[in-house]
Amino acid sequence: MIRLHHVPGSRSFRVLWLLEELGEVAELKIWSLTDGSLRSPEFRALSPAGRIPALEIDGRVIFESGAIVEYLTETRGRLAPRPGTPERVDFLQWLHFAETQANILQNLNIHHIFLRPExxxxxxxxxxxxxxxxxxxxxxxAHLAGRDWLLDSFSAADVMFGFNLEAMFRFVRPEAFPALAVWAECCKARPAYRRAVAKGGASAIYTQDFYELNDG
Ligand SMILES: N[C@@H](CCC(=O)N[C@@H](CS)C(=O)NCC(=O)O)C(=O)O
Structure with a gap:
């Protein structure tokens, strides 16, 4: 049994999409970012910082989406270059870059949506x-211009942007980023991505297509 602790539209989408790409069947347990449940002892036992996602798999629990993505590619032997190869360095670099960008997106979610009072x-x-x-x-x-995927072929590095590519164009308009926009559409067109969206549900975070910068 595989169980993914999930909030629609959050970083757990990375894991949900990857499980679909790998043909793994997972049960979903849906949580909320705003009702306080992530601070409960029940959830903290799964993810000590109270963060989504956590994955119950192969007799244990893993938190940190990057670690989960690496574990799944290693144990299922797909969608990542082998350790020690030059392409592996690119894979790891983009995998972690996704989290650098996700942290900025998370700040913007706080600035535009979550922080109260306004x-x-x-x-x-x-x-x-x-x-x-x-x-x-x-x-x-710059990296994606003239190429289809982050590596020479589709990989879990692309999947690691699963949360980001739904979020980034809500804060920055796509016109100056044609290659990025095409890559995002190619990701979203993958059957596994679409199945993950259908299973995981609509975003619980965004209610607007675009959030304008209020320069004051
Ligand atoms: N580096 C962690 C970050 C996890 C994270 O911050 N998840 C967000 C949802 S996208 C969360 O649980 N936020 C709840 C909170 O900050 O209280 C990962 O990639 O798993």
Whole structure:
């Protein structure tokens, strides 16, 4: 039995999509980011920082989505280059880059959506994180121009952006990032991605297509 602890639209989507790509059947337990349940002893026993995702698999629990993605590719022997190969370095680099970008996206979610009261939100920090997001998107645009996937073929490095590619164009418009936008559409067109969206449910985070920067 595989059980994924999931919030629709969050980083757990990375794991859900990868499980679909690998043909693994998982039961989902849905949590909320806002009702306090992630701070419960029940959830903290699975993920000590109270963060989504956690995955029950092969007789244990794993937290940290990057570790889960590495574990799944290692044990299922697919969608990642072998350790020790030059392509493995690229794989690891983009895998971890996804989390650098995800942390910025998480800050923007807090600035635009979660922080209450709204008067506590900082226009300066929102602007700073929007700029930092743009920098990561420029790096991806430069890398993806003229190629289909982050590596020579589709891999779990692409999947690691599963949360990000739903989020990034909600804060930065796509016009300056044509290669990134095409890659995002190719990811979303994969049958496993679509199955994961259908199983995991619509985003529990976003209610708007785009969040304007309020420069004050
Ligand atoms: N590096 C961790 C980050 C996990 C994380 O921050 N998840 C978010 C959802 S996308 C979360 O659980 N947030 C709840 C909170 O911060 O209280 C991972 O990749 O698993």
């Amino acid at each position: 008067s506590a939100r900082s226009a300066a920090l929102t602007k700073l994180d929007t700029k930092r997001l743009e920098v990561t998107m420029r790096a991806m645009e």
